Amino acid sequence: MPSKWGGRGRAIPLLRIATDPRTWVFASAAAAAGGRALGRWLTRFELRGRTVLITGGTRGLGLELARQAGSAGARVAICGRDADTLARARESLSQMGAAVLATTCDVTDRNQVAELIRFVQAGFGHIDVLINNAGMVEVGPVEAMTAVDFERDMATNFWGPLNAILAVLPHMRSRGEGRIVNIASIGGKLSVPHLLPYSSSKFALVGLSEGLRAELRASGILVTTVCPGLMRTGSPRHATFKGRHDAEYTWFNLADNFPLLSMDVERAARRILRAVRHGNSHVVLSLPAKV
Template sequence: MKIPPFRERTVLVTGASSGIGRAAARAFAAAGANVVLAARRESALQDAAREVEALGVRALPVPCDVTRAEDVERLLRETDAAFGGLDLLVNNAGIGLYGPLEAISEAQLREVFEVNVFALWRVTRAALPLLRRRKGAQVMNVSSVLGHRGLPLLGGYCASKAAVNAMTESLRTELASEGIRVLLVSPGLTESEFREHRRNAEGWAQDAIPLRAMPAEAVAQAMLRAALRGRRDTVLTLPGRAMVLANRFVPGLFDLVARRTANPRKKSS
């Protein structure tokens, strides 16, 4: 019988009640991992935990607002008490923001950075003592293709994910001597509740995007492969990879393309 690659390992996933986080919890559970699930919505979190347990591993659902230091401290205490360490931290929790930079509010921008950047730092810092107990431990930060290139009407969100990318690079070199690998996964357009929970500048709402979205389950499988192979950077979806490459090699041309992706005068009714 083939041994599951994550058997007897412990994985913590933030934002685990829906979308990519919930799919990732199932993917790592199917690979044999015990999973700690953290999210704010307790009912959905319990449902996700039952899905994990149905795969024959242990699930620890912990209601947690990653923007609150006391919640994060409790999350890691419960993880330590249940499993005595941590093999993989998946920093997945995040929110979006839509609208031109002049229209988004300071409060909205601060909220997005609090969830996407400060919470990632907060959870990672709290998890490091547990990660240091396990040989080959990893941190996986979930960014976005928009962290590699800013697009009109998404500047606040893009800026937060660019900060995630830079923080990942710094953390990777800081922890390398301890044997902790830091991975970055950048999904493109994904089927999830992300758009429904996104913040919008007053009077602005994005129309449906005429691109095929990647299933959350496919993103989760890519995350699993990245962890198994220790792949430092994973950029997902063909349009996403094309955008990153075009911005790297022909940035001026891509500026023209980006201008056509949004009409800054168009507002929702």
């Protein structure tokens, strides 16, 4: 009796399935998905037993990254400029049972960064993951900004990460593996009015980070560029406001605290550490940033 494929017996339907272009499209898609999953599994990088250095790990996103990396079994090293904030952060990380090293360091100073890297290596042996998180923001119209404001943002948000990268790279190269995470901003992809020194410095960081990813990939060092939109880290308390200070503070603080516009910091840190484990090239955080 003729089958529903129009032929007799089983050989003809199988032949039809095998020669149907839709079968090949489906098989290719499945093979590609399987390849991606295998690639993710092969490049997975567990944090347990690793050393993770987080610049600016004393509060906000940096401290949350340190907490989550510590909970995952990593040894964490943090730095910041203010000794009291640093001491409080070290205490809270130690209390949760994390192995922690903490030292003051201003990332804009190349010598201090070199000293930081030596300090962490002396304490923990080597550095597996560098997270360039230390950052600053100045808010205000361009007419209220001077060249010094642009230089300050560039020093912290661009030269700071570059100082740390150049100091840590020889060691990662000699070990043939490592992870470098650069916390940039969506302001480094789309320039934001009233945040021009900040946006300019984050654009520079994104350029550095993306080029570095391409250049280092073959050496086993994977670079991740993170572009968050607003996150609820309490950063308006530490931002500098220029021009009409009250008005500038109000819009920045409102946006920073509005749940639809800004992202919970614990969630942001989880997403970033997942990207570290998988060696992803980019992370864009918060819905408005994705749009």
